[in-house]
Amino acid sequence: MIVVEAIKEIQEKVSEFRLQGKSIGFVPTMGYLHEGHLSLMEQARKENDIVVLSIFVNPLQFGPNEDFDSYPRNIDRDEDLARNAGVDLLFYPTTSEMYPHKKLSVSVKVNERVDVLCGKQRSGHFDGVATVVTKLFNIVLPHKVYFGMKDAQQVAVIDGLIQDLNIPVELVPLETIREEDGLAKSSRNVYLTKKERKEAAKLYEGLNLAKEAVRNGVSDPEIVKKIVVEHITNETSGKIDYVELYSYPELETISVISGKVIIALAVKFTKARLIDNITFVV
Amino acid sequence: MIVVEAIKEIQEKVSEFRLQGKSIGFVPTMGYLHEGHLSLMEQARKENDIVVLSIFVNPLQFGPNEDFDSYPRNIDRDEDLARNAGVDLLFYPTTSEMYPHKKLSVSVKVNERVDVLCGKQRSGHFDGVATVVTKLFNIVLPHKVYFGMKDAQQVAVIDGLIQDLNIPVELVPLETIREEDGLAKSSRNVYLTKKERKEAAKLYEGLNLAKEAVRNGVSDPEIVKKIVVEHITNETSGKIDYVELYSYPELETISVISGKVIIALAVKFTKARLIDNITFVV
Incomplete structure (x- = not known):
């Protein structure tokens, strides 16, 4: 595995790979x-x-009141994990390599799929x-890019980004990976107390109760959300920050549950805000 | 020359060219x-x-009050000109091919180099x-992209776009092409009356008088602009819509003329708004 910090260096390497006809998968x-x-x-x-x-x-x-400084970091451990997972190139840039100027002269603005779920409270996050x-x-x-469905809104936004800016990459969303008790894996789980960690399994349980209710014929989003909230x-x-139900990936409000939908939630514990969701077709 | 309307088709063709190691120039x-x-x-x-x-x-x-509908079009003539100029691929998409949805879920926003010159009055234009x-x-x-310096602010914005979004393309700005009397070539020149067409040469004359003054030692932007205005x-x-002087390509206000600068103007005639500029190093 090669570790690269400079943008120019990785651009040269991937151009070479592309010229050799090699396919590039990106995480x-x-x-x-x-x-x-x-x-x-x-994958x-x-x-x-x-x-x-x-x-x-x-x-x-990250918003001004969010956890940028305290976001957990451990590059040595990450390097080992990446090497063992068969990663060829680890791109690990500094902030100034990615943002060399005080202000970006241009940026990408997200207009749709953003004023719901986490985007509603995290102004500018998805931008x-x-x-x-x-x-x-x-x-x-890359030819293909891989995102986890744990942040389903992120996947929806990236899907819109790729389509609307005609980015020549295939989006591959993969299922949320869970602990044995159902809790979605997350870097932020380390912030949970022992008691909270045990309770946290109830989030996925709630989502499944809701899905079961839909399978049993409940079609009113309000009733379904109430099941999760309770x-x-x-x-x-x-x-509870929110429990919401939308069409997916459009993230539009629906009055009757049909087609592909998402039930998503965010719940705040003492030092961690957890998100989870399930998508399914009715 | 091949004429392509479908995005998918041109993406397939250019991918093939790239795999063959061919360089792509884009206009x-x-x-x-x-x-x-x-x-x-x-070029x-x-x-x-x-x-x-x-x-x-x-x-x-185009803004709501701008000339989108009346912007001159002549695809048959354009095709002939492109063929004669040795163009290999003409990409000629419909509006719905480029914008298939009612609203773009994401767009690019220009934050810098935009609240001056034409950008000041054309809110959203550079976005x-x-x-x-x-x-x-x-x-x-493309490996290289070609823009004319006639729209110098556009070149500055694209320069920022390429840098800040790390787009792997080389920007090649080329000098403004002029009529014999100095008027910058433009699709909108056809809208000038005969009398206006003659007067229009004075725009470039004014810019050159200003440049001459700077060469002769004038370093106050206000004095230089006044020469053009008069x-x-x-x-x-x-x-006159504006006559302005900035650093280039940053488009920042300067109090003393030095380094690379631009003097730019926009002038409205009956049915045409003309722009022109010169850049030079002091």
């Missing part, structure tokens, strides 16, 4: 890798000649995501 | 080609294996330019 991350990331790398390894992993904690997607992902696409020039309220000490 | 235009465009195509022809020309009148960069150019870059995947006011029936 963009903010590091502190967990099994969710590993599943993306494994990329299966489907491509070259696997590129990027680790970059992108300041642009930051879309901007850095566009930059990374231009730097890595389960989490009764079973955990977490504070 | 994006809104059509109604004149000698300015031809000089871009000629692209000299420097690349494959020359791609795009013709697309981009609605996104539209940056968005379509980003799309075209992703569709055509010349145009005295010699033409046009209405």
Whole structure:
């Protein structure tokens, strides 16, 4: 595995690979890798000649009151994990390599699929995501890019980005990887207390209760959301940020549940805000 | 020359060329080609294996009161000119091919180099330019892209776009092509009356008087701008939109003229608004 910090260097390498007709699979991350990331790398390894992993904690997607400084980092461990997962190129740029100027003269703005779920409360978050992902696409020039469905809104936004800017890359969304009790893997799970960690399994339980209700014929989004809210309220000490239901990936409000839908939630614990979701076709 | 309307088709063709190791030169235009465009195509022809020309009148960069509907079009003539100029691929998409959805879920926003010159009065214009150019870059995947310095602010914005989004393309700005009397070539010159056409030569004359003054030691931007304003006011029936002087390509206000600068102007005639500029190093 080669570790590259300079944009110019990785651009030269991937251009060479492309000229050799090699396919490039790309896994963009903010590091502190967990099994969710590993599943993306494994899939990329299966489907491509070259696997590129990027680790970059992108300041642009953190709000002023969010956890940019305290976001967990461990590059040595990440390097070992990436090497073992068969990554060929690890792109690990500094902030000044990615953002050399005080202000970006242009940026990517997300107009749709953004004023719902996490985007509603995180003004500018997805602009930051879309901007850095566009930059990374231009730097890595991948044929396929891998994202986890844990952040389903991010997948929806990236889907819109790729379509509307005609980015020549195939988006491969992969299922959320879960702990044995159902909790979605996340870098932020380390912030949970022991008691909260146990309660956190109830989030996925609530989503499944809702899905079951839909399968049993409930078609009113309000009733379905209430099932999730009540389960989490009764079973955990977490504070619900939102429980929402939309069409997917358009993320539009629906009055009757049909087609592909997402039920998504965010719940705040003492030091961690967890998100989870399920998508399914009715 | 092959004429392609479908994005998918041109993406397939350019991918093939790239795999063959061929260099791609790209000239994006809104059509109604004149000698300015031809000089871009000629230069692209000299420097690349494959020359791609795009013709697309981009609605996104026209304001609600601007001339989108009446912007001159003549695709048959353009095709002949492009063929004679040695263009290999003419990309000529419909509006719905470029913008299949009612609203773009993401777009490119220009934050710098934009609240001056034409950008000041054309809110959203450069967002539209940056968005379509980003799309075209992703569709055509060029090694080099050619723009005329007639729209110097556009060149500055594209320069920022390429740098800040790490687009793997080399920007080649080419000098403004002029009529014998100095008037910059433009699709909009056809809208001038005979009298206005004669007067229009005074725009470039004014810019050169200003440059001469700087060469002779004048370093106050206000004095230099006044020279241009007075010349145009005295010699033409046009209405001055602006005469401005900035650093280039940053387009920042300067109090003393030094380094690379631009003097730029926009003048309204009855049915045509003309722009022109000169850049030089002091």
